[in-house]
Amino acid sequence: MDGVIGFFEQLGPNIEILGARMPQILEGVQVTVLAAAFGGLLALVISFVFGIAQTVKLGAVRIIARIFVEFFRGTSLVVQLFWLAFVLPQLPYPFGWQLAPLAIGVLALGLNYGAYGAEVVRGSIGSVPKGQYEALSALSLSPVRGMFRVIIPQAWALMIPSLSNLWIQLLKGSAIVSTVLLYDLYFRVEQVRDQTGTWFAFLFALVAYYLVAWVIVIIMNALEVRAKHKIGRGPALSDSLGTLLRPPGGKNVARGAMV
Amino acid sequence: MNESWWSWDHAAAVLPMLLEGFFKYTLVATVLGTLIAVVLGLIVAMTRRVAPGFISTPVTWVVEFIRMTPLVVQLVFANLVLSPYIDSTLAIGIWVLGIHYTTYMAEVYRAGIDSVPKGQWEAATALSLPLLRTWRAVVIPQAIRSTLPALGNYAISMFKETPFLVVIYIPEMVRVAQTYGGDTFRYTESITLAGLIFLVASYPTSVLIRRLEKRLA
Numbered sequence: 001m002d003g004v005i006g007f008f009e010q011l012g013p014n015i016e017i018l019g020a021r022m023p024q025i026l027e028g029v030q031v032t033v034l035a036a037a038f039g040g041l042l043a044l045v046i047s048f049v050f051g052i053a054q055t056v057k058l059g060a061v062r063i064i065a066r067i068f069v070e071f072f073r074g075t076s077l078v079v080q081l082f083w084l085a086f087v088l089p090q091l092p093y094p095f096g097w098q099l100a101p102l103a104i105g106v107l108a109l110g111l112n113y114g115a116y117g118a119e120v121v122r123g124s125i126g127s128v129p130k131g132q133y134e135a136l137s138a139l140s141l142s143p144v145r146g147m148f149r150v151i152i153p154q155a156w157a158l159m160i161p162s163l164s165n166l167w168i169q170l171l172k173g174s175a176i177v178s179t180v181l182l183y184d185l186y187f188r189v190e191q192v193r194d195q196t197g198t199w200f201a202f203l204f205a206l207v208a209y210y211l212v213a214w215v216i217v218i219i220m221n222a223l224e225v226r227a228k229h230k231i232g233r234g235p236a237l238s239d240s241l242g243t244l245l246r247p248p249g250g251k252n253v254a255r256g257a258m259v
Numbered sequence: 260m261n262e263s264w265w266s267w268d269h270a271a272a273v274l275p276m277l278l279e280g281f282f283k284y285t286l287v288a289t290v291l292g293t294l295i296a297v298v299l300g301l302i303v304a305m306t307r308r309v310a311p312g313f314i315s316t317p318v319t320w321v322v323e324f325i326r327m328t329p330l331v332v333q334l335v336f337a338n339l340v341l342s343p344y345i346d347s348t349l350a351i352g353i354w355v356l357g358i359h360y361t362t363y364m365a366e367v368y369r370a371g372i373d374s375v376p377k378g379q380w381e382a383a384t385a386l387s388l389p390l391l392r393t394w395r396a397v398v399i400p401q402a403i404r405s406t407l408p409a410l411g412n413y414a415i416s417m418f419k420e421t422p423f424l425v426v427i428y429i430p431e432m433v434r435v436a437q438t439y440g441g442d443t444f445r446y447t448e449s450i451t452l453a454g455l456i457f458l459v460a461s462y463p464t465s466v467l468i469r470r471l472e473k474r475l476a
């Protein structure tokens with residue numbers, strides 16, 4: 001019942017099996033989407049906090065942010081996941097927390113990809129033209145106000161393509177969470193494999209992940225169009241619906257940006 | 260529970276095992292996987308550039324599909340399908356890693372090739388260099404220079420993704436750490452040390468690559 005030929009022969013019955021198991025699979029989809037959404041949100045917050053912290057004048061803040069970023073970039077997602085799942089419960093009081101699997105997944109994904117994102121935020125803030133900073137002093141805007149009203153809106157438009165790639169990386173990385181007992185899409189599909197055969201189950205899983213990734217691409221493309229429009233560098237979202245389906249990748253992948 | 264949370268005895272016991280997993284599997288997978296990605300990536304990038312549409316379009320689709328789907332799922336899928344024919348799980352794991360990163364490297368090379376000035380192509384035509392020679396002697400040497408930092412970044416990235424190989428039970432470092440924890444009910448030393456080894460190995464490398472990036476820029 002397996003192999004490429006089996007895949008086509010058994011297509012009808014397999015779709016029926018899949019239909020019968022749909023409730024569990026949808027639960028898996030829900031877990032994957034939740035992990036990617038909350039993980040992505042946490043990563044976004046971490047990216048901004050530690051990205052901006054690396055640009056402030058105070059040296060101590062910069063150094064702490066730098067150490068945080070290098071630590072979470074350098075120690076590998078899977079290690080962080082296992083550390084939260086297996087080591088954290090064994091630590092003495094006041095630690096020794098046994099977190100829920102979803103919390104472990106979201107934390108590890110958010111911390112790891114947030115550290116990469118902090119580099120993106122730092123880089124984008126750095127590549128806002130110097131004249132804009134000079135304009136801040138010329139208009140005697142306070143540094144904080146200038147940061148949030150002038151620099152970040154421009155940096156935001158620059159960083160969205162990289163953040164989009166990172167978010168897709170996070171979604172892909174989330175497929176490892178069943179190792180800490182979080183039953184995601186991959187886990188549920190692995191469960192139906194016995195009945196449907198490898199080819200059908202895994203092609204379904206890959207296509208499902210691919211579609212979720214495209215949802216991320218469309219959201220981020222929309223945000224990019226909006227961000228550019230808001231700083232006067234592009235058409236309104238309603239005038240450029242075609243760009244929503246622009247595939248990711250390109251320049252950011254070429255630079256090795258998510259690394 | 261008077262046991263202290265950190266035991267140097269456990270740390271000393273697990274460290275040699277971790278290092279063995281590191282050198283025998285983690286490092287081997289990274290090096291060979293990178294090699295595959297570097298070679299196949301160039302082939303894919305060139306195919307997309309020179310092949311007619313009915314070949315290059317499907318290649319582009321497949322590349323995008325592989326790049327946008329999880330390595331973990333690809334690893335398990337490939338292992339289930341190929342294990343009847345290929346004895347070594349490690350070989351399957353390395354090929355999947357290599358092919359996954361091929362899709363990134365192809366994009367790196369594409370940008371590198373695009374960055375070669377049009378005049379260079381025209382000059383090659385003017386000198387009536389054959390196509391193969393144009394690529395080998397003119398385009399690739401210039402394209403490759405700008406791709407080096409990104410290549411290094413992806414090698415580090417792959418290094419840190421080798422623990423995904425746990426899903427096909429390859430005894431690389433993190434799997435060793437997990438197994439040790441399961442056997443002794445002490446995860447603290449093994450997992451923490453595994454993380455530190457990653458940090459110690461990847462941080463200096465990434466600093467070097469950043470320096471290379473600045474020099475080539």
